[in-house]
Amino acid sequence: MGNFLAGKVVAVTGAGRGIGRAVALGAAAEGARVVVNDYGVSIDGASPTSEIAEGIVKEIEAAGGEAVAVADDVSTMAGGQRVVDVALSSYGRLDGVVCVAGILRERMLFNMSEEEWDPVVATHLKGTFTVFRAASAVMRQQRAGTLIGFTSGNHQGSVSQPNYSAAKGGIISLVRSAALGLHKYGVTANAVAPVARTRMSANVPMELAEIGEPEDVAALVVYLLSDRAKEERITGQVYTVAGPKIAVWAQPRELRAAYASGGWTPEGIAEFLPGSVGVDPMPMLLQLERMEEAARDGSRPNAQ
Numbered sequence: 481m482g483n484f485l486a487g488k489v490v491a492v493t494g495a496g497r498g499i500g501r502a503v504a505l506g507a508a509a510e511g512a513r514v515v516v517n518d519y520g521v522s523i524d525g526a527s528p529t530s531e532i533a534e535g536i537v538k539e540i541e542a543a544g545g546e547a548v549a550v551a552d553d554v555s556t557m558a559g560g561q562r563v564v565d566v567a568l569s570s571y572g573r574l575d576g577v578v579c580v581a582g583i584l585r586e587r588m589l590f591n592m593s594e595e596e597w598d599p600v601v602a603t604h605l606k607g608t609f610t611v612f613r614a615a616s617a618v619m620r621q622q623r624a625g626t627l628i629g630f631t632s633g634n635h636q637g638s639v640s641q642p643n644y645s646a647a648k649g650g651i652i653s654l655v656r657s658a659a660l661g662l663h664k665y666g667v668t669a670n671a672v673a674p675v676a677r678t679r680m681s682a683n684v685p686m687e688l689a690e691i692g693e694p695e696d697v698a699a700l701v702v703y704l705l706s707d708r709a710k711e712e713r714i715t716g717q718v719y720t721v722a723g724p725k726i727a728v729w730a731q732p733r734e735l736r737a738a739y740a741s742g743g744w745t746p747e748g749i750a751e752f753l754p755g756s757v758g759v760d761p762m763p764m765l766l767q768l769e770r771m772e773e774a775a776r777d778g779s780r781p782n783a784q
């Protein structure tokens with residue numbers, strides 16, 4: 481066992497499978513006491529069972545660690561609050577929360593139903609809010625703590641998962657808001673965009689050029705939860721981890737501005753905008769065009 485997180489208490493949502501499981505095991509192996517939350521659902525969010533979270537607690541205990549299970553649904557306020565309450569009642573403090581829980585309901589935008597939109601946004605975005613909300617109230621009092629959200633490269637947009645993409649974009653903005661709002665209390669907030677072999681990534685209909693294991697993601701999360709990351713003042717960041725690669729995303733900023741005197745009219749803008757402000761080409765649209773071309777040629781599309 482390492483000691484990167486010695487003495488810390490960490491809660492992980494979606495910790496029953498895939499990346500969340502690796503994060504829970506990795507945090508415990510580095511000395512953290514862990515709240516293992518998992519609603520135990522299928523990939524589309526159906527058929528909950530408490531056995532999934534309990535199984536990971538047993539795995540952690542078998543490896544000599546300490547953990548407690550919470551099988552609640554984090555898309556409810558009560559579920560998010562319970563994750564935090566169990567940390568406090570079991571271990572007396574809460575140093576980090578990692579919101580990994582997620583589901584998929586894939587559908588093109590023009591066919592998507594409310595039943596496909598709402599639970600996906602509720603699990604990812606609201607499920608991050610409910611835990612951040614409850615945890616940040618505790619961390620503000622402690623004047624210390626770390627919040628970690630899970631986003632995806634798909635926050636840039638998605639052909640067939642607009643619900644998931646919108647939720648993942650929202651998580652980045654929520655993380656940045658947490659970084660800003662809790663800065664003066666010594667609390668940090670960051671987001672991780674993983675690419676790792678799990679049941680969720682097995683559904684991606686293309687070959688991923690860069691992919692790794694859940695344990696790669698866990699190593700980055702453990703670092704972000706540690707005092708070493710705090711010493712480096714890491715907050716408000718989005719990191720991709722994909723096998724051997726770790727990348728930091730740019731902060732959103734205006735790319736190009738131009739000014740004209742007088743009030744704008746549509747005609748004036750039509751004359752002015754294309755040659756001065758212009759556009760910023762969308763990388764995923766260029767990739768989509770390449771894939772459409774490859775599909776026409778009969779070769780298998782390859783995501784960058």
Ligand SMILES: NC(=O)c1ccc[n+]([C@@H]2O[C@H](COP(=O)([O-])OP(=O)(O)OC[C@H]3O[C@@H](n4cnc5c(N)ncnc54)[C@H](O)[C@@H]3O)[C@@H](O)[C@H]2O)c1
Nearest residue numbers: 494497498499519520521554581582632675676678680681
């Ligand atoms: N695997 C990848 O390559 C990849 C890529 C981009 C983003 N992500 C993100 O990483 C996270 C983990 O993905 P994964 O691949 O390990 O998925 P996974 O399906 O293996 O695990 C997700 C876990 O979340 C749990 N869960 C679902 N709804 C819940 C709820 N309401 N409350 C509590 N738990 C709930 C599930 O029971 C499951 O055990 C997700 O947020 C996903 O969007 C994964």
